[in-house]
Each structure stands twice: as structure tokens, then as C-alpha cells.
Amino acid sequence: MKLRKPVPLEQRLVYVQVVEGLLQHGLNGRVTPRLKQRLRQVGVDLDRPLLPAYPVPLWTHCLSIIVDEAYPGIPREEAFRRLAETHVQGYGRTVIGRAVFGVMRLLGPRRLVLRIPQTLRATDNYTEVELLERGPTTYEMKMNSVVEPPGYVESLFESLLRVGGAESPKVSRIHVDPGTPSTTYQLTWAER
Structure with missing residues (x-):
């Protein structure tokens, strides 16, 4: 699998519906004044309308702040896992997310996986994905980034x-190739 040259880090953006999904829907009722203040200090002001897009390094920093504030005392990997679940649930409550999730429910797992490249292109300006089928319920997915x-x-x-x-x-x-950069994941699920 070969992905095109990635968008330079300083030009990578995550779109508003991703930010809205987590901060306004996923964490609904759990955004403390301290979390709000820390996010404002780095450039995400929840007392103002959200921007159309945010730089990826800023958004990654925000995720770390959110984990620190919303999941204190929980091991970091588990905290990020919980944050991701919250993020997906919140994204599903956005206008765009409701439409996307409605389609996902109809597709089923295999066709959902096949649509991941298009789905991710709607969330940022840089993610590209290549899929390789390894079996009816197993895929390799190569992304043109390394998410820390x-x-x-x-x-x-x-x-x-x-x-x-x-x-x-x-x-x-x-597999992680920081030089490219790219990451390969294996996606599996059980047959029904």
C-alpha cells in the first residue's frame, strides 16, 4: 500500500464538526470551568462560536488537556480510549454525525469499513486511508499519519x-512508520 505525500503538519486542519462533537456533545455537562479555561489558554474558546477548523497540533494538545481534566487518576491509555468513545458518541449527535451514523447503521461493518476513507476525508483536510481485505471480517487499514x-x-x-x-x-x-509518516491498523470483528 502506498499513500500520497502527506499534507505538512503545519497545514493540517481538523474540521469544526469533530471539535463540536467532542466538546459540545460528547463532554456535555462535563466541561468544568477549569477545563474551559485551559482550552481557552491554548486557543479554543468555548464561550465563542467555534472556528471552521483548528490546526491538528492544537487539537492534539486539546485532547491531552481534556484527558487530564476529564479522566484524572486513570491510566493514560484507558483515558484516551474512554475519550475516543465519548468523542464518537458526541460526533453522532452533531447534524453531520447524525446523517453519517444513520448511513453507517444501514451499511453494516464490512461496508462501513469500505467507506472509512470517505468518512475520514469529511473530518479533516489531510487523512488518507488505504484498505486491504484479509478476510470477511478482517482488514488492514493504512493511514497517512501517526496519532500519538x-x-x-x-x-x-x-x-x-x-x-x-x-x-x-x-x-x-x-505497524508505525514515523518517517512516512503512516500507521497500519488491523480491524476485526466477530461474525454474527
Whole structure:
């Protein structure tokens, strides 16, 4: 699998519906004054309308702040896993997310996986995905980025597979190439 040259880090943006999904819907009622203040200090002001897009390094920093504030005392990987589940649930409550999730529920797990490249292109300006089928319920997914928070991406895609009706979804990071940069994941689920 060969992905096109990635968008430079300083030009990578995450779109508003992703930010809205987590901060306004997923964490609804759990955004403390301290969390709000810390996010404002780095450039995300929840007392103003959200911007159309945010730089990825800023958004990644925000995810770390949210984990620190919303999941204190929980091991970091588990906290990022919980955050990803919350994020997917919140995204499903946005206008765009409700439409996307409605389609995902109809598709089922296999067709949902096949649509991941298009789905992710609607969330940011840089993500590209290549899929390789390894079996009826097993795919390799290569992304043109390396997402650092441990467990976050794995839990994010497991949650999306659940939306599509997958039983016992499991996503594992199987290869990281920081030079490219790219990450390959294995996505599996149980047959019904």
C-alpha cells in the first residue's frame, strides 16, 4: 500500500464538526470551568462560536488537556480510549454525525469499513486511508499519519464499527512508520 505525500503538519486542519462533537456533545455537562479555561489558554474558546477548523497540533494538545481534566487518576491509555468513545458518541449527535451514523447503521461493518476513507476525508483536510481485505471480517487499514495518544485511534474505530453493528470489534496498531509518516491498523470483528 502506498499513500500520497502527506499534507505538512503545519497545514493540517481538523474540521469544526469533530471539535463540536467532542466538546459540545460528547463532554456535555462535563466541561468544568477549569477545563474551559485551559482550552481557552491554548486557543479554543468555548464561550465563542467555534472556528471552521483548528490546526491538528492544537487539537492534539486539546485532547491531552481534556484527558487530564476529564479522566484524572486513570491510566493514560484507558483515558484516551474512554475519550475516543465519548468523542464518537458526541460526533453522532452533531447534524453531520447524525446523517453519517444513520448511513453507517444501514451499511453494516464490512461496508462501513469500505467507506472509512470517505468518512475520514469529511473530518479533516489531510487523512488518507488505504484498505486491504484479509478476510470477511478482517482488514488492514493504512493511514497517512501517526496519532500519538495511546489507544485513542483504536477505540475510535472500534466505536465506529459498533455503530455499524459489528460484534466484538477489535482494532490493533500493527505497524508505525514515523518517517512516512503512516500507521497500519488491523480491524476485526466477530461474525454474527
